[in-house]
Amino acid sequence: MEGLKDKVIIxxxxxxxxxAAAKFLGAGGATVVVGDVVEASxxxxxxxAKDAGGNGIAVVVDISDESQVKRQVDLAVGEYGRIDGLFNVAANxxxxxxxxxxxxxDIDLAAWQRTLDVNxxxxxxxxxxxxxHMIATGGGSVVNTMSGAAFGGMADKVAYSATKAGIGALTRHVASRYGKEGIRANGVAPGLVLTEMAKLSLPEDFRDAIxxxxxxxxxxxxxxIGALVAFLLSDLSEWVNGQTFSVDGGVTMR
Structure with a gap:
C-alpha cells in the first residue's frame, strides 16, 4: 500500500x-512499535510486520498505566525519532x-472500572x-478500535458497550480539536471477525446465528480489518477525518 513508507506507528x-494490520503496514515499508500486556503477543x-518487509520493536505495556504508555512512546521516539500514527486496538x-x-x-463496580480503565x-x-509528537512533525493519523456494540448495545455487556461508544466520542473530539494541526482520527468498528481467539472461544451455533x-x-x-486500518494510517486517507467505519458484512448500515 502506498503512503506508508518509513512511517512509525504505535x-x-x-x-x-x-x-493483520502490521502485515499491511510492513508491506508498505512502515515501522511498528507494539505494546501489549503479553510480551509474546x-x-x-x-x-x-518484519516478515512483510517492515520493521518494529515490541514492549510490555498495560495501557491503563500512564507510566507504561509514556515508556512505549519514549522508546519509539528514542529509537526512530518520530511518531506518525497510532493504532488503538487494546481491550479488556x-x-x-x-x-x-x-x-x-448487577455489575461489580470493580469490573466496570477496570473496563473503563483499559478500553x-x-x-x-x-x-x-x-x-x-505527531503535531511536532506536521501531523499524523489515529485509528481507534470500536465495535457494533457502540451503536446497538449489548444486553449482557454494559461496560464494554459504554466504553466502545465513548471511544467514538473520543475519536470525534480528536478529529475536531486537532484537525487543523494535521491530526486525523477515525474509528473502525468490526463485526464478528474470526481471529484465532474467536475460533477457539465462540461456539459454532453462535457463529451461525450471527x-x-x-x-x-x-x-x-x-x-x-487490517487493510482498512493500514489505509487510514497511510497518506492515501489524508482527507478522511472523524469517521467511524463499520466493517461487519453489512450488519450496521447508516
Whole structure:
C-alpha cells in the first residue's frame, strides 16, 4: 500500500487484528512499535510486520498505566525519532473480566472500572502521549478500535458497550480539536471477525446465528480489518477525518 513508507506507528494492543494490520503496514515499508500486556503477543505483531518487509520493536505495556504508555512512546521516539500514527486496538478481554461485565443492576463496580480503565482511559492516555509528537512533525493519523456494540448495545455487556461508544466520542473530539494541526482520527468498528481467539472461544451455533443476520455470505477475517486500518494510517486517507467505519458484512448500515 502506498503512503506508508518509513512511517512509525504505535500499536496499543496485540492480537489478531493488530497482526493483520502490521502485515499491511510492513508491506508498505512502515515501522511498528507494539505494546501489549503479553510480551509474546506484542512480539508476534512485530514479526508479522518484519516478515512483510517492515520493521518494529515490541514492549510490555498495560495501557491503563500512564507510566507504561509514556515508556512505549519514549522508546519509539528514542529509537526512530518520530511518531506518525497510532493504532488503538487494546481491550479488556480477560475471560474473568468479561464474565463480570453484566448489566447496570448487577455489575461489580470493580469490573466496570477496570473496563473503563483499559478500553477508554487507556485510549486517552495513548492519545495524550502520542499526539504532541505527531503535531511536532506536521501531523499524523489515529485509528481507534470500536465495535457494533457502540451503536446497538449489548444486553449482557454494559461496560464494554459504554466504553466502545465513548471511544467514538473520543475519536470525534480528536478529529475536531486537532484537525487543523494535521491530526486525523477515525474509528473502525468490526463485526464478528474470526481471529484465532474467536475460533477457539465462540461456539459454532453462535457463529451461525450471527451469520444468519449478516447480509454478507461469510464472517469477517482479520485482513478485512487490517487493510482498512493500514489505509487510514497511510497518506492515501489524508482527507478522511472523524469517521467511524463499520466493517461487519453489512450488519450496521447508516
Amino acid at each position: 500499536f496499543a494492543g496485540g492480537g489478531g487484528l493488530a497482526t 506484542a512480539e508476534s505483531v512485530v514479526r508479522a 478481554v480477560h475471560p474473568d473480566e468479561v464474565r463480570r461485565d453484566t448489566n447496570v443492576i 477508554l482511559t487507556g485510549y486517552l492516555l495513548t492519545l495524550r502521549h502520542t499526539l504532541p 451469520l444468519a443476520v449478516t447480509p454478507a455470505r461469510r464472517h469477517g477475517e482479520p485482513d478485512d
